[in-house]
Structure formats: C-alpha cells, structure tokens
Amino acid sequence: MTKTRLEAFSDGVIAILITIMVLELKVPHGTEWSALRPIVPSLLTYLLSFIFLGIYWNNHHHMFHATERIQGNVLWANLHLLFWLSLVPFTTGWMGENHFAAIPTAVYGVVLLCAAIAYTILQATIIAGQGEHSQLAAAVGDDRKGKVSLLLYAAAIPLAFVNQFVSDAIYVVVALIWLVPDRRIESRIATPPRH
Amino acid sequence: MTKTRLEAFSDGVIAILITIMVLELKVPHGTEWSALRPIVPSLLTYLLSFIFLGIYWNNHHHMFHATERIQGNVLWANLHLLFWLSLVPFTTGWMGENHFAAIPTAVYGVVLLCAAIAYTILQATIIAGQGEHSQLAAAVGDDRKGKVSLLLYAAAIPLAFVNQFVSDAIYVVVALIWLVPDRRIESRIATPPRH
Amino acid sequence: MTKTRLEAFSDGVIAILITIMVLELKVPHGTEWSALRPIVPSLLTYLLSFIFLGIYWNNHHHMFHATERIQGNVLWANLHLLFWLSLVPFTTGWMGENHFAAIPTAVYGVVLLCAAIAYTILQATIIAGQGEHSQLAAAVGDDRKGKVSLLLYAAAIPLAFVNQFVSDAIYVVVALIWLVPDRRIESRIATPPRH
C-alpha cells in the first residue's frame, strides 16, 4: 500500500491544527499597547504548541521517509496519533486563556503524553510490519529521546499541582530536546548514495 | 483522467472536517476540573465523529487505491459524498451540546445515513466505469458491511425517539464494524507482488 | 514550471473554502425540530455555494489536466481567481442569514461574476502561454457556457432589486448548466489512448 495519501492526509491535519490555534488569539478591541498584554500568555502557549506540532510533523516526516511500505493497521495508528494532536488547540486555548493555571497546565501535559504514547505505538506498528532489520528500526534504535519525553510528561502532570511553572519548564525542556531534528534517522538515510 | 487531484482534494476536505469539529469544543472559562464536565458530551461526540470520518477516509483510501481510472461523473459522486460528510461537524456540535437529545441524535443519524448512501453511489459509479471484472468489483463483492451499515442507520433514526441511547449504541456498533480496515480490498490488492 | 504545486495549493484553498462555509451553520440552541427552521435558508445557500465551488474545482481540474506547462503569470491569474472564490463564504453567510434579502443576493452575484471573470482571465492566460493550437484551446472552443454564465450573472445582479428570487433562480440555472462536467475538455483528452 502506498504511503503518499497517508502523508498527505497527515500533512493536511497537522497544517490545519497548527493554524487554527491562531484563531484562539482573539483580536483585541483596544488599539494601545496594553490591549496586547492579555494575549501574551495565549501567544506564548501558541508558540509552544506550534513548536510541538512542528516537532511532530518533522519526526513524522523523517519516520515515513524511512518507511518502505505500510499495512492497514498503520492507517489507524496514524489516526490515533492525529486524534491526540487534534486536542492540542483546545488545551492550548485553555492554558493560554487562564495564564497557565494548574489544572489546564496538567491537562495540557496529559494530551501531550497521550500524543507521545500514540507516536510510540505508531512507530512500533510500522517497525513490526517491516521487520527488525529495517532501516527505520536501525534508525530509531533504543529510542532514548522518546522514552525520556514520556517520563518528563508523566512527571510534569502531577507537578502542575505543586507549581505549574515547573511543568511549563518541563514542556519547554522536552521541546528543546526535540528541536534538534531526528538526525538518527536522517544520518542513516543519508548513508546510501542518492541522486 | 488521473485520480491524484481527486484524492488530494478529498484528503483536504476530510482533514479539515476532522479538525474543525475541534472548534466546537469551546474553551471553558473556569480552571477547575468541574469546568471540563459540560464539555464531556461534546468530547464523546467528537470522538465518535472523528472515528466515522477516519473510517470514511480509510475506506476512500482503499477504494481509490483499487481504482485504475476515473470518469467525470466520479468527480461529482465524490463531491456528493463530501457534501454529506461536511454536515457532520454541524450535527456533531448539535448532538454534543444538547447531551444526546432525541432530535439531534436522529438528525446525526440522517446525515450518517446520507453519507453512507453517497458512498454506496460513489462505489457503484466507479465500478460501473471499470467493468464488473475489475479489481475493485471483486474486492467489494456483495458489500455486506455496507448494506448492514445502511440498515443500522435506518433503524437508529426512528429509535432515537424511543430512546436516544439505543441510537447512540447503534452508531458505536457501526463504527466498531468498520474500525477493522477494509481487508477485503487490501488482501486482494496485496496478492500481486508489489515492489 | 511544474503545475503540481499550483494544483495542490488551489485544491487546499478550495477544500478549505468549501468546508469553512459550514462554520456559518450556527449550531441551534433548542433541540426541537423548530430549532432547525431558522437555519434552512443558510443550509440552502450553503448547498448552492457548495455546488458552485464544486463546479470551479471540477473545471479547474479539467483545465489544468489539459495544460502542459505554465508561466509565472498563471500563478497570479490563479491567485486572482482564488481571491474571489474566498469571498464566497462571506456572501453565502450574508445571504443565508438574511433569508435572501435583495442587497445580499445582489452582492452574492457580484462575487460570482467576478470569480467567473477571473476564471475567464485564467483560461485566456493559460491558452496565451500554450499557443492557439493547444489541446486546451481546442477543448474550450468558443466557450459558450462561460459566456452564457457571465451574461446570466450580469443580469441577476440588477434583477435582485426587482425580485431577489428571480436572481436566486438564475444562480440555480447557472449551477445546473455547469453541473454537467466539462465534457468538451474530457472528450478531447480521452481521444488519444492513455495507459
């Protein structure tokens, strides 16, 4: 089965998610600088979520680039990932409008954790279909980054009830870990000569 | 005529539909757990509609994968399907905001029934253009799943006025029937060696 | 220059336009049948605009299918068309919410007329770049349908101030004229054997 449409559909969904978050940035009514102040938290949350969705798109891109063929269950594992990502604009809006209050911050982490789990499942599904000696399996390796992210999210959720800014800091740390594109896969793929 | 743009356009529309439903999940104003309670029915309805649109995308993907060439009338049969799917966010919002009241539940079923009929017409249009001995005709066979779905929707609509939760249960059953990807087509296509 | 991205971008814009119109269908607050009554005009207008955008997508598809290569000015002629189409959701919402009042009905026609002119310009731009003996020039011929549509729109705009339902009827007539897909182009293209 070809992966072209799966990529196109995922591109479409992530492109829409990354842009409809902007609709949560309500146009202020005043025209002074102070009119922008209430949307600063929304803007910061938007930036964070933009980076997270950008990371997912990036890694999704690299992962399917290293994928040779897909089975029917990959379609569903992919939709499962897209479902959790589709909740990001909602939690982004809730956290941003409430200036990083405890519960919205925790719920933001829950959705990120579920998305990360869904990504891990998707990765495992693809590898299962390709065999352990596939290009992707080699590139992913022991998936240290993925495991660390899962742990950090799992820590950030309860910590939001202690001090939500600790959780926010953890989200930023996870984003920074991933901002470096997944060179593991890229370097493996780059090895064979391409023309 | 190439099917690439038809697929791309359908991918775009379904990707947008599946994500704009999220806009119906109004960001709550409070920051306690209880602030999330009123959106639970909307979230459940969203999940159900996400699965339905995912099923349509999945089956659409499989169907066109098994399609070799298309005629002009397929474009219109496809747009007809997309029209009914485009009403899903509206009925999803109505049913979700009204906690599965009788009439919104019935109307939700009407739109699903019309979409299912439109899908059946689209399938028949493609097969008519390809001949009875085509790969798709063989893969679809007697289309038992499709016929059962039509019957279940037709039953769920009047039953909403007896007890709407019976209808909701039927919608869940139809979703479960289809969650298994259309292996009929997949297995047929998988038979010839592909590289 | 390749036409792939121009097609993909146009597909994206039209797919979004055709679906965001659905956001104008405000979810009613009541749960009785009567709650649906106020949105009937919006639903009818949505259906009409869905068909118009479907026609444009269809003809756009056929036109670029018959186009071998494009120049830079085609990108702009195409964006010009997309600009007018992008105003369709706005005029659709205005006409639908005001139950086909005179001025919104006339403005709806103005946007359709401008879109039709933009389409004619785009077609002429492509043909100019390909030469008069191109496949597309032959397929378009004297473009009778296009000219009749322009005349009908131009008539519908002033007639909205006499009786807006005459204008609405004219819009429906134009839609019916085009609902038959552009077989001129299709038949020409179908002639050479394709594999």
Added chain:
Amino acid sequence: MTKTRLEAFSDGVIAILITIMVLELKVPHGTEWSALRPIVPSLLTYLLSFIFLGIYWNNHHHMFHATERIQGNVLWANLHLLFWLSLVPFTTGWMGENHFAAIPTAVYGVVLLCAAIAYTILQATIIAGQGEHSQLAAAVGDDRKGKVSLLLYAAAIPLAFVNQFVSDAIYVVVALIWLVPDRRIESRIATPPRH
C-alpha cells in the same frame, strides 16, 4: 531528503492562512448597503494580506523549484517562516477592525518584517546546503528586492506613529515590488530545455 512533503505542508499552511482571514470578515447583521461600510477597512486589509501571502507562496514555489535537495535544518527554517506568516491573520484582523490605527499598523509591519527575515534565513539555509554555485544562489544573486523590502518594513514600523497611512502606503509599495513574480529564478530555470 525529498522536498515534496515540505512543499505540501507549506502549501497547506499558507492555503489555510489565506482563507481563515476571511473568517475575520464578520457577516453584517443589516441588509442595506450601509451594513457593508464597517467592513470596508477589514476587506482592504484582507486584500493586502491576501496579496502578501500570495507573494510568499509564489516566491516559496519558485525557491523550492530551484532547490535540488534539502537538509533537516531547512525543515526548521521553513517552520520558522510559517510561524510568522501564521500571525498575519491576527494582525490583519486587528488592523482592519481598528481602521488602520497607529499601533495595529506598526504591529502589522513587525510581523511582516519578521516573516521577511525568516524568508531570508530560509533562503540562506537552502543555499548554504547546496553550495554557492547552485542554481538557486545564481538566481537569487544579490537579492536586491529582498533587501529593499526589509528596509521598507523597518522604516514603516516607526513611521506608523507619525502617520499610519504612510506605513500603509509603504506596505502597498512592497506588495507592488513583489507582485511581479520572481522572474530572476524563473528565467534561470527556463534556460535549460525542459520536456
């Protein structure tokens, strides 16, 4: 690494941005001509932003057309550009609803300036990956248009506090500079015979 998905994703994001701006055109409640008057500034701002996003899409198209291969950092440089472009609907809405007031006009320019800087970075990133003797490096040359645009934006921002219409005029001038598609790249590419 293939550039197809990067192009598709960028097409998706720009297509969505260019169309969700239309959602800021609030459907007026009255049905007289005067009901349209308050949205005239929003419509003009929409037109301006539509042209700017159209220019970015156009130049993006030309730039990647002249790009042979991309590295991982190009994905991030591209997302950086998309981030600034994604703020255009917000600033468009703010400027349009406030009839070109000083601060919204300046903020509009800030976002355009940042987008222009991001584009310059993206261009430099691609060229760095391809070598100074690449097709793109030759086509871009000394990038006079790009540098003039940066200067004009930088001038328009403080000038908004003197007279915002001077800034608006500068934005229009930048748009006009770019409305001529990037023939530099196009002509270079057109030179080798293509079939």
